[in-house]
Amino acid sequence: xxxxxxxxxxxxxxxxxxxxxxxxxxxxxxxxxxVGPPAGAAALAPSDWARAVIVGGENQIDLGGVRYLPHxxxxxxxxxxxxxxxxxGRLVPLGSVIDFRGLLDKGLVVPLAQxxxxxxxxxxxxxxxxxxxxEYTSDVGYDLQVFRSMLDEVxxxxxxxxxxxxxxxAELVRGAALDSQWQAFCALFDRRLVELADLVGGFDKxxxxxxxxxxxxxxxxxxxSSQFLARTNLKPRGYAGDSEMMRMVYEDRFVGPTVFARFxxxxxxxxxxxxxxxxxxxxxxxxxxxxxDAQAPKGERQAVRVLSVACGPARELGDxxxxxxxxxRVRFTLLDQDESALAEATAEVEAVKGRxxxxxxxxxxxxxxxxxxxxxxxxxxxxxxxxxxxxxxxxYLTAPVARAVLARLYQLLDDGGELIVGNFHxxxxxxxxxxxxxxxxxFYRTEREMLELAADLPGAKASVMFEETGSQLFLRVEKRSTx
Amino acid sequence: xxxxxxxxxxxxxxxALGHRARTYLEAQGLERHTxxxxxxxxxxxxxxxxxxxxxxxxxxxxxxxxxTPRDVVIEVRNPVGEGNDEHLxxxxxxxQRIRGYQDPFEVYFDRLREVSGQRLDSRExxxxxxxxxxxxxxxxxxxxxxxxxxxVSAMFRRPGKDDHAN
Numbered sequence: 001x002x003x004x005x006x007x008x009x010x011x012x013x014x015x016x017x018x019x020x021x022x023x024x025x026x027x028x029x030x031x032x033x034x035v036g037p038p039a040g041a042a043a044l045a046p047s048d049w050a051r052a053v054i055v056g057g058e059n060q061i062d063l064g065g066v067r068y069l070p071h072x073x074x075x076x077x078x079x080x081x082x083x084x085x086x087x088x089g090r091l092v093p094l095g096s097v098i099d100f101r102g103l104l105d106k107g108l109v110v111p112l113a114q115x116x117x118x119x120x121x122x123x124x125x126x127x128x129x130x131x132x133x134x135e136y137t138s139d140v141g142y143d144l145q146v147f148r149s150m151l152d153e154v155x156x157x158x159x160x161x162x163x164x165x166x167x168x169x170a171e172l173v174r175g176a177a178l179d180s181q182w183q184a185f186c187a188l189f190d191r192r193l194v195e196l197a198d199l200v201g202g203f204d205k206x207x208x209x210x211x212x213x214x215x216x217x218x219x220x221x222x223x224x225s226s227q228f229l230a231r232t233n234l235k236p237r238g239y240a241g242d243s244e245m246m247r248m249v250y251e252d253r254f255v256g257p258t259v260f261a262r263f264x265x266x267x268x269x270x271x272x273x274x275x276x277x278x279x280x281x282x283x284x285x286x287x288x289x290x291x292x293d294a295q296a297p298k299g300e301r302q303a304v305r306v307l308s309v310a311c312g313p314a315r316e317l318g319d320x321x322x323x324x325x326x327x328x329r330v331r332f333t334l335l336d337q338d339e340s341a342l343a344e345a346t347a348e349v350e351a352v353k354g355r356x357x358x359x360x361x362x363x364x365x366x367x368x369x370x371x372x373x374x375x376x377x378x379x380x381x382x383x384x385x386x387x388x389x390x391x392x393x394x395x396y397l398t399a400p401v402a403r404a405v406l407a408r409l410y411q412l413l414d415d416g417g418e419l420i421v422g423n424f425h426x427x428x429x430x431x432x433x434x435x436x437x438x439x440x441x442x443f444y445r446t447e448r449e450m451l452e453l454a455a456d457l458p459g460a461k462a463s464v465m466f467e468e469t470g471s472q473l474f475l476r477v478e479k480r481s482t483x
Numbered sequence: 484x485x486x487x488x489x490x491x492x493x494x495x496x497x498x499a500l501g502h503r504a505r506t507y508l509e510a511q512g513l514e515r516h517t518x519x520x521x522x523x524x525x526x527x528x529x530x531x532x533x534x535x536x537x538x539x540x541x542x543x544x545x546x547x548x549x550x551t552p553r554d555v556v557i558e559v560r561n562p563v564g565e566g567n568d569e570h571l572x573x574x575x576x577x578x579q580r581i582r583g584y585q586d587p588f589e590v591y592f593d594r595l596r597e598v599s600g601q602r603l604d605s606r607e608x609x610x611x612x613x614x615x616x617x618x619x620x621x622x623x624x625x626x627x628x629x630x631x632x633x634x635v636s637a638m639f640r641r642p643g644k645d646d647h648a649n
Contacts, residue, residue: 004603056603099600107603114599122592205640206620209586239579337575368575371568374627396582398624400558400636405626441585443622 004056007103009035009091011066012051025054026087028100035068037088044068044089052091054109061109065094128207129214136199137218140192144222147185151177151260177259185263186270197432212436223437226264227255232438240440241392243312243341249274250281250315268438273430276472280391280422283467283474285319287420291387292320292329303331303361305383309369309390309409311336314345317360318352327358333382337368369393369405384414391422395442403453406477410457415481423450425466425473450475484511486548492533492561496544501526504548511550517641521555524619524637527611528559531635537564557621558636565631574635577609578623587616 007025021044027034033054037043052066070089074081099115102108154177157163158170165173200211216223216233223229228248232240248255252269254262268274292304308314311334321327334345342364349362365382375381388409394402409419424431426444434440447464454462454477461478486507490496504525508518525548532544542562549556563571581590594610615621621637628634 007603054603059603061601061603102597102600103603106597108597108600110596110600115596118592118595118599121595125588209588213586213588235580235583238576238583240583368572370575370624370626371571374629374631376629378629396579398556398622398636398638400556400634401624401626404628404634435585439585441582 004059004107007054007056009033009063010053010055011049011068012053014048014050014065021049023091024087025103027085028103029090030099030101031097032090032092033100033103034085034087034090044070046070048094052093054103056107059107063091063093063098063109064096066091067094125210126214128210130211133199133211133214136195137215140196141218141222143188143192144219147188148222148225148260151181151263152258155258155260174259174262178254178262181259182263182266186267189267193433196436200432200436208435212439215436216439219437222264225256225258225261226268227261228265228268229438232268232440237338237340239396240438241396242338243336243344246277246312246315246392247344249277250313252278268433271430271433272469272471273424273428273434276424276428276467276469277392279467279469280472280474281316282319284389284391284420285316288316288320288330288387288389289326291418292326295386303329304387305331305333305385307333307335307382307385307388307409307412309335309388309405310393311345312341312392314348317345317348317362318355321352321356321358321360323356324358327352327356327360331361331363333363333365333385335365335367335369335372337366339366342366369397370401373404373408378408379412382412384417385412386414386417388413388417388419389421394421394423395444398443399449399453403456406453406475407457410454410460410477410479413479415459415479417479419475419477419479421450421475423473423475424471428471429469430471445473447473484550486546488546488548489543490529490546492536492538492542492544494530494533497526497529497533500529500546504546507548508550508555513550513555513641517555517639520619521557521621521639524615524621524639525557525559527615527619528557528635528637531611532559532561532633535563535567535570536561536633537567538562539564553641555639555641556636557639558634560632560634563627563631563633571627571633574625577612578625581613581616581623587613591617 009023009025011021011023013019021038021041023035023038025033026036047068049066049068052063054061054063068089068091071085071087076084097112099110099112102110154173158165158173200208203211223233228245231245231248249269252274254266256262256265288306295304314334317332320330334342336342336345346364349360352358353360372378390409397405406421413419423445424442426446428444431444434442450464450473451462454460454475457477459480461480463476465474465476466472486504488500488503490500501522505518505522508521513521525546529544529546536542536544540562545560547558581587584590591613594613598610612623615623615637619637619639621639623635623637625633625635
């Protein structure tokens with residue numbers, strides 16, 4: 001049963017007063033309810049009520065005592081003034097803190113007291129953490145906070161009330177701090193990462209989970225100081241590795257309000273795994289350009305048809321289509337489950353068009369690969385392809401699903417076509433960094449496991465290769481004629 | 484070693500399946516607590532298949548249990564009919580969310596919070612899937628094939644195996 005479209009609050013007065021006042025719920029803020037005026041009665045004054053009950057269809061939730069506060073009719077003079085909230089006023093529970101964020105879409109309210117009851121569950125988790133790991137975590141936090149204190153002093157001096165520096169001067173000073181301290185910061189951080197890898201080597205899955213959870217709880221404010229680490233941990237789109245994270249990896253810049261924040265943002269972007277992501281982009285672009293030159297020399301045959309699965313921001317398109325002479329010889333289909341990723345890919349395509357003056361034949365498909373397999377006539381719907389690639393997808397698929405997806409993509413290839421999928425290798429040297437700091441877990445594979453995915457494909461010639469760092473593995477499958 | 488079983492989509496079959504799986508897992512030499520965890524995983528997957536499957540055409544639930552020296556992989560398949568898109572999208576989001584964290588406890592705790600709150604509806608909490616990841620220590624995944632069959636799998640790394648080695 002879904003949440004009823006109309007919700008009401010039934011208010012019981014305090015004292016001996018009789019009757020019930022009914023208000024409609026027009027919105028839910030984290031800790032208060034926005035309500036309309038009482039139907040057919042005078043507007044309510046600020047008032048306390050003995051009991052408020054949310055009623056939706058046949059179900060109800062008792063909130064206990066509440067205070068009604070009407071909206072203040074302040075004049076709206078500046079564009080920056082907050083808009084008047086909807087409804088006539090708001091109800092605030094008294095005596096308890098209630099989280100209303102899930103009310104409108106899930107029909108859910110959560111009292112803080114209920115959450116407090118679950119705290120022992122979290123607190124007990126630390127009992128399984130080894131003393132050595134606790135000591136390590138404490139030392140890493142200390143080291144980084146000491147570094148931060150030193151750098152934050154520079155930032156504070158630049159914005160101090162009486163001697164605030166002009167922006168260009170402040171940036172020059174920050175640039176000097178970056179130049180002079182970056183190597184020392186990296187040396188410290190890298191050394192601590194090596195120690196972490198030694199410490200957790202040999203842990204089983206559960207031990208990694210418990211220790212990673214403990215570690216991130218201690219490092220949380222350091223993690224949030226980095227735009228990149230904050231995003232990998234918070235996962236605002238509900239999954240890791242979104243197109244915005246990929247954009248940060250590709251741009252690989254110092255970003256953040258303070259010198260320390262810039263260090264914390266940039267450091268993971270200098271890791272081997274991040275470099276592997278940049279490497280695979282140029283490697284792939286080279287392969288596709290080579291295919292275009294070989295298969296569709298200028299003025300001959302039809303355009304090369306390319307499918308990118310889980311395309312993300314599709315930055316490689318700009319590397320492939322360097323000029324209008326290339327754009328007429330290639331046709332792209334870009335598939336992603338995420339609407340925001342497709343919007344970024346569209347922006348990339350438009351940027352390429354603007355830069356090269358080329359027209360570009362691109363089709364966008366919004367689909368999850370896990371449900372894509374359900375489509376009966378995929379080839380009839382999307383056509384067939386000369387080159388299919390997927391770079392950041394198979395790291396998230398277990399073997400049964402990876403095999404099914406690969407088989408389906410292989411069906412979309414014409415004879416002579418090629419399929420290439422990337423997957424981080426089991427030996428990825430950034431793995432501990434990703435697991436513990438980034439909370440970014442992947443499904444790692446060996447060469448043998450990659451080749452096994454293609455073992456049952458008819459007419460397939462499969463091989464594996466690596467990019468330069470050795471972190472990223474690629475399965476290449478050529479489709480030979482089976483006729 | 485693989486155990487393949489087909490069952491009717493009725494609750495009493497799940498009990499029988501649980502007993503059979505337990506016997507099979509014990510015969511493979513798995514430890515008691517691992518057998519308990521994996522039996523729970525299998526039951527949760529079979530219950531979901533019974534609850535959300537579409538058996539108009541008289542379809543059954545296909546269960547496979549594969550034990551290798553490194554992993555145990557449980558796969559449960561059931562027909563979902565031609566519609567059911569919203570349920571599958573929700574499943575997709577839920578599994579990606581569970582898989583998105585190093586520690587499934589993050590999602591487990593979040594689900595407990597929802598379960599402990601007061602609700603106006605009776606929508607499923609998704610706690611069963613989270614239990615598979617957290618209590619069952621298994622990596623979830625799924626796909627739907629072109630016969631409208633949903634295949635949900637849970638992969639369990641056997642205890643004592645370094646999770647960062649191969």
